Amino acid sequence: MSAETLAARPSPLSRRGRLLLGLLLAAAAAWATLGLAPSDALPGEAGRGILRLFLEGALSPALTYEGSDVPADAPPLLARVAGALWRTVVFAVAGLSLSLVIGVVLGFLGARSWWEDDERECAVRARARAPVRRVLAAVHLSVRVTIALMRSVHELLWAVLLLAALGLTSFSAVIAIAIPYGGTLAKVFSEMLDECPRDTVRSLRAIGARGVSVFAWGLLPRAMGDMSAYAFYRFECAVRSSAILGFFGYPTIGYYLRLSAENVHYREVWTYLYALLALVGLLELWSSRLRRRVVMR
Amino acid sequence: MSSPATGFCLRGVCVEYGASAALREVDLEIEPGEVVAFVGPSGAGKSTALGLCNGMVCPTSGTVRLDGEDLCGLPAARLRALRSRIGLIPQELGLVGNLRVSQNVLAGRLGRRGALAGLRPLIHARRGELTEVLEILDRLGIGEKLFHRVDTLSGGERQRVAIARALYQEAGVLLADEPLSALDPARARETLTLLLAVAREEGLTLILSLHDIDLARELVGRLVGLRAGRVVFDRRREDVTDDDLRHLYQLEGDERVG
Numbered sequence: 001m002s003a004e005t006l007a008a009r010p011s012p013l014s015r016r017g018r019l020l021l022g023l024l025l026a027a028a029a030a031w032a033t034l035g036l037a038p039s040d041a042l043p044g045e046a047g048r049g050i051l052r053l054f055l056e057g058a059l060s061p062a063l064t065y066e067g068s069d070v071p072a073d074a075p076p077l078l079a080r081v082a083g084a085l086w087r088t089v090v091f092a093v094a095g096l097s098l099s100l101v102i103g104v105v106l107g108f109l110g111a112r113s114w115w116e117d118d119e120r121e122c123a124v125r126a127r128a129r130a131p132v133r134r135v136l137a138a139v140h141l142s143v144r145v146t147i148a149l150m151r152s153v154h155e156l157l158w159a160v161l162l163l164a165a166l167g168l169t170s171f172s173a174v175i176a177i178a179i180p181y182g183g184t185l186a187k188v189f190s191e192m193l194d195e196c197p198r199d200t201v202r203s204l205r206a207i208g209a210r211g212v213s214v215f216a217w218g219l220l221p222r223a224m225g226d227m228s229a230y231a232f233y234r235f236e237c238a239v240r241s242s243a244i245l246g247f248f249g250y251p252t253i254g255y256y257l258r259l260s261a262e263n264v265h266y267r268e269v270w271t272y273l274y275a276l277l278a279l280v281g282l283l284e285l286w287s288s289r290l291r292r293r294v295v296m297r
Numbered sequence: 298m299s300s301p302a303t304g305f306c307l308r309g310v311c312v313e314y315g316a317s318a319a320l321r322e323v324d325l326e327i328e329p330g331e332v333v334a335f336v337g338p339s340g341a342g343k344s345t346a347l348g349l350c351n352g353m354v355c356p357t358s359g360t361v362r363l364d365g366e367d368l369c370g371l372p373a374a375r376l377r378a379l380r381s382r383i384g385l386i387p388q389e390l391g392l393v394g395n396l397r398v399s400q401n402v403l404a405g406r407l408g409r410r411g412a413l414a415g416l417r418p419l420i421h422a423r424r425g426e427l428t429e430v431l432e433i434l435d436r437l438g439i440g441e442k443l444f445h446r447v448d449t450l451s452g453g454e455r456q457r458v459a460i461a462r463a464l465y466q467e468a469g470v471l472l473a474d475e476p477l478s479a480l481d482p483a484r485a486r487e488t489l490t491l492l493l494a495v496a497r498e499e500g501l502t503l504i505l506s507l508h509d510i511d512l513a514r515e516l517v518g519r520l521v522g523l524r525a526g527r528v529v530f531d532r533r534r535e536d537v538t539d540d541d542l543r544h545l546y547q548l549e550g551d552e553r554v555g
Contacts, residue, residue, distance in 0.1 A: 129373065203391025206353050207466060208380035208408025213415035217404050221393050 050264075057266035061274055066265040077268065081275045084246075084253040088279070091170070091245065091252055092238035095177025099238075100231060102178060103185025109143040110190035113201060114215040143186075150183025155241050159248050173250045177241055181234060188230055192223040232287035239283060243276055302329035302502045303364050303382065303469040305350055310359035312345050312526075319345040320526045323359070327504065329469070332496055334513045335506040337523035337545055343506035344388070346523065347472050350504060351383045352376055381408025384463030384501075386473040390455055394448030398439070398458050401447055402430045405466035433461045437491065453484045457491075464495065470502040471495075477509055485509060489516055510542060 043051055065077050075083070108114075115136050159176035166172035193215075200218035209217070246254025253272055260268035307325040311318060320342045327333055335343040348354030349361045352368040361368045363379060371379070384405075385391075392401050403418045403426060418426060427443070434440045437457040442450060447458060456476065463471055473492060477485035489512060496503035507513040513520055514534050522530040522537075522545045530541045 128370070199387065199389040200391045200393055202353070203385055203387045204404060204407060206351050206380060206385045206387070207383065207405065207468075208377040209404075210377070210407075210412050210415065212412040213407045213410070216416050217396075217400075217407065217419055218391075218393065221396050225395060 053264070054266045054269075057270045060267055061270040062265070062267035063271070066260075066268055067263065077271065080256065081253075081271055084251070084256050084272070085275055085279055088239060088242045088246070088252040088254075088276075091173055091177070091242040091250065092235065094170075094174045095242065096181060096231075096235050096238045098174060098178035099181035099185055099234075102182025103189050103231075106143055106147055106182065106186035107189030107193060108215065109139055110147055110186055111193035111215075111219075112140060113194045113196065113198060114211050114219060147183045147186045147190075150179050151187060153180060155180045156244065156248075159245055163248060168249050170250070173242070173245050173248075173252075176245065177238055181238060181241075185231065185234060189223070189227055192226050192230075193219050196222040229291040232291055236280060236283050236287060239280060302500050304329040304331075304502065305470075305504075306360075306362040306365075307349065308360050308362075310349065310356040310361060312342070312349070312354060313357045318526050320349075320356075320523075323526075323528055325521065325528065325531070327502060329364075329502055330500050332493060332503045332518045333505070333521060334517040334519070335504070335521050335523055336508075336510050336513050337529075340525075341523040342526040343523055344474050345526075346521075347474050347504060347506050350470070350472055351380050351385060377408055381406075381466070382469050384466045384468035384471040386456075386459045386463055386471070386476050388475045388478060390459045392447045392455060392458055392462075395446060397444050397446055398434065398442050398450070398461075399427060399430050399444060401458055402433065402461045402465050405462040405464075408466070430461070430465060433464050434458075436464075437461055452479050453488070456480065456488055460492065460495065464499070468501070470504065473503070473505045475506055475508060477507065477512070486512060486516075493517070510546075 062077060065074070074080070115133070155176050158179050159173065162172035162176050166175075196219050200222065201214050204214045204218045242250075242252050243254045243257075246252035246256070247258050249255060253276055257269060257272045257276075260266075260272065305325070305327040307323050310320055310323040310325075312320040323346070325346075335346050337343055345354050349356065349368075350363070352361075352371070355361075355369045363383075366379070368376070368379070393404075399422060400419060403422055406418075407415050422430075431440055431443055434443055434457075437460060439450075439454050439457050439461075442454060442458075447455060450458065456479070471492070476492065477488060480488055489507075492503065492505070493516060495501070505513075505517065507517070514537055517534060520530070520532060520534055520537055521528060522541060524545055529545055530537065532541070
């Protein structure tokens, strides 16, 4: 008996080994398909020159404009950097504020914990409530599908679509951020709400509270710490997205980065990059502090 | 001011979860203003019996009447109205740790508010409401904790917040599921004494489930012994015999082996 049990010992390599082998094969197949060779990573003669120029720029970022074709009414470079950073943050804040509204509303509708069946409830009442639950379940499903659609398209693709539909307006940039971010927030918020312990939900229901009250008193405050922490994290992401949207012509830092790069003003490029790095670093610091306060308090 | 006390009448109640029966053929009458404790071993059906009293559990067969009204099959609005008159101190207390004590207590009246009117006290409590909450907390000896977050309180203090919530509810009945389970012996006695005093002063019907049979026998007027879903005795505490208890807690043959 015990010998059989011992003999049945699973080999440590059997499953994990197969998985590892599969991953290695997939990687090799991908490299072979693309015809990648390590030598391709080395730039050619011209490329080396550009690379050297670019890396030199890193050591001496520009404090004034490079080149001579600067319009007379252009602000000093550092003022332009500051303005671009400011607008990057403003676009991020506007986009995220809209996506927070979307996230809370759809997160509420996409959560089940405030209306789901209590398994001990009586058959008579369950039957009576069945039509309401069917409606709620249908709403829930359609909200989940909507959330998935919003999320599955990247903000840059939304920007392409919205640029065509609305033109290069501030609003199109804000919506381009708000749609995918709203979807992501809604998904995560609804999961956080559904993962909350249900004891308060049960005890509030037991004293006659309605679904909305149960949500606002029993679920939302419980999930609030995690939800805020996640929202802060998404704000950092929104700043990066907002910067990149500049490549489409919106007046965030990406716009100037692209202009300078196209004019081969690499020292200016580095000024913008350093400014962006500093901003993201500061936000990271600030939000991790806030997160600690909200979650640990 | 609490609602007038409420009485219960259970007739031939069976509760089944899937194939297993939690309660079988239970008949029980509880008068308004009475204090009753369900006692018995784990899994005897004490919590299920409590759940019947506010319709959180519905009988598979038989009826549960609250002041003559059958609790099962009521329309949602009527059930909510009835539940708003039944206070509950669940075993896990059901408090929200990151809300203030005041907010947790204010939640007691949610059953009587509409969907939107229920949100207001969470965001902004009126002065009058806070005064009322403070009076209750003072009575329970934790008045100074009014604006503390619940997760900064001790176990005993949380227990009192849950009691305060039920009192603020102005219910006619108080259901308490194992209210002493998380407390040390001294605190358990203190809490039970407090619950009994509150019920007496307010004229509430108080129904508890209790693990501590000695404390129940010492303090609670009427004991209902449950074993494997059946009522094995239902007596005034002075009439409960040691034989009753032996019968109540005796291990089944196979349980003893296990």
